Structure formats: C-alpha cells, structure tokens
Amino acid sequence: MTTQSDIPAVDHLWRRMLANRRVLFGGIMLLVVVGLCVATVPWTLFHSESRYHFDYQDDMLPAIAPGWQVHSDPLDQTSPLVDSRAYIFGTDKLGRSILGRCLMGGTISLAVGIAAAMISVLLGVTVGMLAGYRGGWVDALLMRFVDIMYGLPYVLLVILFKIAFEPFLERALGTKASANIVTMFVAIGLVSWLTMARVVRGQVLSIRSQPYIEACRAMGLPQTRIFLRHILPNLVGVVIVYATLTVPVAILQESFLSFLGIGVAAPMPSWGSLAAEGVSQAFQPYRSSWWMLAFPCIFLGVTLLCLNFVGDGLRDIFDPKREAAKI
Amino acid sequence: MFRFIAFRILQFPLILAIIYVGTFLLCWVAPGDPFQRTERPLPPQVAESLRRQYHAETWYGFLVYYPIKMIQGDFGPSFNFPGRSVGQIIKDTLPVSATVGLIAMLIAVIVGTFIGTLAAVYRSRAPDWISLTVALVGVSLPSFVVAALLRALFAFEWDWFPVGSWTWSPKEMVLPAVALSLLPMAYVARLTRVSMIDTLSSDYIRTARAKGVGRLKVIFKHALRNAVLPVLSYIGPATAITMTGSFVVETVFQLPGMGDFFVRSVEARDQTMILGVVMIYSSMLLALNLLTDIGYTFVDPRISVS
Numbered sequence: 285m286t287t288q289s290d291i292p293a294v295d296h297l298w299r300r301m302l303a304n305r306r307v308l309f310g311g312i313m314l315l316v317v318v319g320l321c322v323a324t325v326p327w328t329l330f331h332s333e334s335r336y337h338f339d340y341q342d343d344m345l346p347a348i349a350p351g352w353q354v355h356s357d358p359l360d361q362t363s364p365l366v367d368s369r370a371y372i373f374g375t376d377k378l379g380r381s382i383l384g385r386c387l388m389g390g391t392i393s394l395a396v397g398i399a400a401a402m403i404s405v406l407l408g409v410t411v412g413m414l415a416g417y418r419g420g421w422v423d424a425l426l427m428r429f430v431d432i433m434y435g436l437p438y439v440l441l442v443i444l445f446k447i448a449f450e451p452f453l454e455r456a457l458g459t460k461a462s463a464n465i466v467t468m469f470v471a472i473g474l475v476s477w478l479t480m481a482r483v484v485r486g487q488v489l490s491i492r493s494q495p496y497i498e499a500c501r502a503m504g505l506p507q508t509r510i511f512l513r514h515i516l517p518n519l520v521g522v523v524i525v526y527a528t529l530t531v532p533v534a535i536l537q538e539s540f541l542s543f544l545g546i547g548v549a550a551p552m553p554s555w556g557s558l559a560a561e562g563v564s565q566a567f568q569p570y571r572s573s574w575w576m577l578a579f580p581c582i583f584l585g586v587t588l589l590c591l592n593f594v595g596d597g598l599r600d601i602f603d604p605k606r607e608a609a610k611i
Numbered sequence: 612m613f614r615f616i617a618f619r620i621l622q623f624p625l626i627l628a629i630i631y632v633g634t635f636l637l638c639w640v641a642p643g644d645p646f647q648r649t650e651r652p653l654p655p656q657v658a659e660s661l662r663r664q665y666h667a668e669t670w671y672g673f674l675v676y677y678p679i680k681m682i683q684g685d686f687g688p689s690f691n692f693p694g695r696s697v698g699q700i701i702k703d704t705l706p707v708s709a710t711v712g713l714i715a716m717l718i719a720v721i722v723g724t725f726i727g728t729l730a731a732v733y734r735s736r737a738p739d740w741i742s743l744t745v746a747l748v749g750v751s752l753p754s755f756v757v758a759a760l761l762r763a764l765f766a767f768e769w770d771w772f773p774v775g776s777w778t779w780s781p782k783e784m785v786l787p788a789v790a791l792s793l794l795p796m797a798y799v800a801r802l803t804r805v806s807m808i809d810t811l812s813s814d815y816i817r818t819a820r821a822k823g824v825g826r827l828k829v830i831f832k833h834a835l836r837n838a839v840l841p842v843l844s845y846i847g848p849a850t851a852i853t854m855t856g857s858f859v860v861e862t863v864f865q866l867p868g869m870g871d872f873f874v875r876s877v878e879a880r881d882q883t884m885i886l887g888v889v890m891i892y893s894s895m896l897l898a899l900n901l902l903t904d905i906g907y908t909f910v911d912p913r914i915s916v917s
Contacts, residue, residue, distance in 0.1 A: 439858055439877075443878065444877065444885075536750065540858075544859070559753055559756055560753075567762075567767075584752065584753070585751045589747055
C-alpha cells in the first residue's frame with residue numbers, strides 16, 4: 285500500500301532500482317534485446333519478407349542449419365548456391381535468415397505487448413478509478429462486467445473481435461498486413477486491462493479511506509482537485525508495475541493465437557509465430573530443424589523472463605512495507 | 612449466508628443472458644455469412660431452407676429461439692459439423708477437457724503453493740531465486756513449446772507415456788496436465804510468495820514463534836492458512852487460463868477435447884457451437900466463482916460472504 289508518505293523520492297527510487305539485482309539484470313537485458321530489435325528494423329523490415337534463395341519450389345528443401353554447426357549428416361547437404369556460413373542462426377524453409385526473422389518478430393511482439401500495456405493503462409485506470417471513487421452502483425456494475433470478462437476465455441474474445449473488426453480496419457487502412465497488426469494490438473489490449481482495473485480500484489479504495497484524503501475533504505477541496513492531485517499520484521506505482529507485467533502476458537497471448545493460426549499474419553513474423561513454426565519443424569523424426577525452434581524461444585524466453593523480473597522487482601520497490609520478513 | 616447464495620443464484624440467469632446477447636452480437640456483426648462459405652453462391656432456395664433449418668431467418672428469431680431450447684438442454688444443430696448436434700459434441704468432448712483441466716489445476720495449486728511458500732520463507736536467498744525462476748519458465752515460454760518439448764522427451768525419446776491415443780488411462784493424462792499446469796502454477800507461486808511474505812511479517816506469527824511453536828508448524832499451520840486466500844480468489848481466472856491453454860495443449864497432444872472444436876467453430880462462425888460452448892463455459896465459471904466465495908468463509912471465518 286503506497287500512501288503519500290511512502291512514495292520514495294525519485295532519486296531514491298533510482299537508487300533502489302539499481303540496488304535491486306533483479307531489476308538491474310532484467311532491465312539491462314531488456315534494453316539489449318529491445319535495442320537490437322528496434323535498431324535493426326530498417327534492415328529486417330525489408331529483407332525478412334520472403335526472400336527466396338531458390339527459383340524452384342520444393343517442399344523437401346531443407347532449412348539451412350546455422351553456419352557454425354558441423355555438418356555430420358551426409359544427407360544434410362545444403363545447396364551449394366548458398367553459403368551457409370552467412371547465417372549464424374540458420375534459415376527457415378524459405379531460406380530466410382532466422383536471425384533477421386527473430387529481430388523483426390521481436391519488434392512486432394514487443395509492439396503488441398506495449399500496445400496492450402498502453403490500452404490496459406488507459407482503460408484499466410479509468411474503469412478502476414471510476415469504480416473505486418464513485419462506488420455504489422457504478423462500482424457494482426463495472427466490477428461485475430470485469431468479472432464476466434475475466435471469466436470468458438480471451439481466445440474467444442480476440443477471435444470474435446478479429447472477425448468482426450478486421451474487415452473494417454482493412455478498408456480503413458488499405459493494406460491487409462497493417463489491418464492485421466492493428467487488430468492484434470487492439471484485440472489483445474482489450475482483453476488485458478481487467479487486472480489493471482481491479483488493482484487500481486483496490487488501490488483507490490484504500491487511498492480514499494486514508495486520513496489525509498478526509499482532511500482534504502474537510503478543508504473543502506473540490507472533488508476533481510482531490511482526485512487529480514492527491515489520489516492519482518499515489519496510483520503511479522501500481523500502474524507502472526502492472527503495466528510492466530501486462531507486456532509479457534500480451535506477448536504470450538499473441539503466441540497462443542499464432543499457434544492457433546490466427547495471430548500475426550504470414551509474411552510478418554512474431555516470436556510467437558516463429559516458435560509455432562519451429563515446433564512443427566523441430567520435432568521431425570528425420571532431419572530436425574532445431575534452430576527454427578531454439579532461437580525464437582531463446583529471444584522470447586529471455587525477454588519474458590526479464591520483463592517479469594523487472595515487474596516483480598518494481599513491485600517490491602514500490603511496496604516498501606514488504607521488507608525482508610524473516611522467520 | 613443462504614440469502615447471499617440465493618441472491619447470487621438469482622443473478623445467474625441475468626448474467627448468462629448478458630453474455631449470450633454479447634456473444635451473439637459479436638457473431639452477428641462479424642461479416643461473412645456462415646451459410647455461404649463455398650466459392651459458388653448457394654441458390655437462394657437452398658440458402659433459405661438452410662436458414663430455416665437453423666432457425667436463422669431473422670436475427671431476432673435466432674436470438675429468441677436458442678435460449679428457449681438451451682433451457683431444455685438442446686443446443687441445436689452445429690453449423691460447421693453438419694449432422695452433429697452441439698449438445699452431442701459438447702457431451703463427447705467436455706469430459707476430456709474437464710478431466711485434464713482439473714488435474715492440471717490440482718497440480719498447479721498444490722505445487723504452486725509449495726514453491727511460493729518455499730520462496731517466501733527463504734526470501735532473497737537461493738531457494739527463492741531458484742524456485743521463482745523455475746516457476747517463471749511457465750510464464751516465459753508458450754505452453755505449446757513446453758508441451759512439445761515434454762512430448763519429445765517423455766513420449767518419443769524415453770517412451771514413458773503414450774501420446775496420440777485416448778482411452779481414459781491416467782498415463783495419457785500426465786503430460787497434457789503437466790504442460791497445462793505450468794502457467795497457472797507460476798501465478799499461484801507468485802501469489803503465495805507475496806502473501807506469505809506479508810503473513811510471515813505479521814505479529815501473530817512472531818508471537819507463535821516466541822511461544823516456541825516449531826518453525827515448520829508455524830509456516831504450514833498458522834501462516835499458510837491465511838496466505839492461501841489470494842490463491843483461492845485466483846481459482847476463477849486460473850480456470851479461464853487453463854481453459855485457454857487447453858486449446859493449445861490439446862492440439863499438441865491430440866486429445867479429443869473441446870478446445871480444438873471450439874477454435875475451429877469460431878473460425879467457421881459456427882454460431883450455435885460458439886453460443887453453446889460459451890454458455891456451458893460461463894455457467895461453469897459462475898458456479899465456480901460462487902463456490903470460491905463460499906469457500907472463503909470456511910478458510911477464513913472472519914470474512915462474511917455478504
């Protein structure tokens with residue numbers, strides 16, 4: 285429970301973040317991954333889209349193994365046309381570099397996560413504050429709605445949303461690919477604000493009963509001022525924490541959708557769709573293309589792990605009451 | 612207590628009606644006629660008779676017809692699987708999904724609570740890091756990857772568990788249930804850890820320790836009972852997560868469950884099937900939420916349900 289007096293001053297906050305090894309480690313790794321993905325966009329965006337290395341279509345064509353791998357399998361002869369050393373992470377079946385796909389996919393996956401976090405902040409904070417501050421029937425109505433939404437499988441909501449609105453977006457935006465990605469952003473965002481709404485509501489309820497809010501009211505401050513100056517600032521901590529924790533959940537949700545074949549559409553990669561493709565290729569009994577699964581999963585796993593580290597660490601920092609409890 | 616339960620049960624039809632109308636609207640707004648899925652348009656007479664067969668001539672007719680049938684236990688014919696009724700499909704597939712889901716939830720709650728407790732007791736030390744990192748793998752890798760890895764290792768490589776068949780033997784349920792349990796397990800572990808840390812720093816725990824109660828007894832008897840409360844409230848959402856995960860895990864392990872049917876029917880805009888599944892699912896969930904609320908009062912008698 286952060287109250288006014290508990291919010292650490294900003295420089296103090298920085299020091300605690302740097303002192304928390306989990307946040308520090310996670311944050312640095314995150315910066316590295318995000319930096320790599322975003323910085324390489326000019327190259328990956330235009331080069332990862334189906335660049336065929338072979339003029340003929342052949343389903344039996346193997347994906348090319350990473351360049352540093354020793355080719356011990358005599359059957360695994362990559363075409364002499366291609367220098368496999370050029371691909372340190374190997375290629376997929378269409379001859380596209382896995383490294384490039386992973387970086388591009390990372391940009392998209394992270395964008396999905398961040399879009400979901402932004403929507404969940406907007407919607408969740410609005411709904412949560414309304415419910416917590418107004419109370420009464422507004423609270424009851426909004427929270428029942430959240431309960432119902434919480435219960436429904438999000439896959440259903442996302443698919444229905446996609447079916448219902450993607451054609452409209454396609455007409456509005458012109459291209460299929462952009463409509464698909466925007467739908468993904470919005471659809472996943474629309475199912476991930478529920479936790480935020482609940483947490484913010486709880487926080488508002490607990491702040492509202494604090495003596496200093498009562499004092500404000502006794503002094504005759506207008507509602508809006510109490511709201512904006514005295515309640516909102518105290519929500520910043522939880523909102524940051526839960527926004528951070530929304531990002532990995534959204535990325536995971538996108539990967540589920542990709543696995544079901546309804547995620548980010550084909551030429552565009554995402555970590556989820558790369559992993560889904562990898563799963564189908566890596567466990568072939570004969571000539572397994574393990575690199576198609578391993579590298580996307582490493583990117584995905586490391587990023588999600590770091591996001592969770594940072595989120596959990598931030599929660600510890602913003603919640604000073606939970607100092608070490610020893611038993 | 613009885614008034615509370617009665618009130619909640621009276622709310623059920625209202626909530627279900629809202630969910631029904633909402634789902635219906637989303638299905639209906641979706642462009643694309645479920646009856647015109649072939650390249651060549653159907654002759655108007657055929658389309659008309661198809662519509663009549665499914666009671667879908669007008670939207671209000673459809674909206675009114677099916678709820679009345681559903682109350683009688685009939686979910687109508689499936690759009691997408693002609694000749695099979697939605698009720699029959701649900702009856703065939705739901706037990707499979709429910710069994711695996713239930714086992715997964717049990718694993719998740721029991722192991723998750725244990726991991727969370729361990730992490731809280733040894734806070735900021737090695738067991739905390741190890742157990743949480745293990746738990747975080749559950750939320751850091753998509754379950755289809757974990758499921759495929761489990762399948763490759765325990766079924767193909769070592770041949771411990773059979774896959775691809777379904778004869779209701781417990782051996783076939785192990786791998787899917789484990790794969791399914793990882794995500795909720797991670798959440799349960801984190802919830803338990805946080806609330807356990809809170810509980811362990813409270814006065815009554817210190818008092819118990821000071822009076823000479825053993826460490827293990829304090830942790831498992833005094834603290835855990837209070838610390839599992841947030842876990843209880845998480846069971847509803849966790850079921851939803853397990854359900855969603857089951858779509859994926861059932862595909863990987865080729866179980867004859869509801870997930871695959873459901874996803875295919877949503878894609879095909881099989882409206883009767885969607886509505887049927889959503890209704891069954893949300894009634895189960897509402898009942899579960901009510902049971903959780905009642906369960907609260909047994910774990911913590913101070914909480915009154917109203």
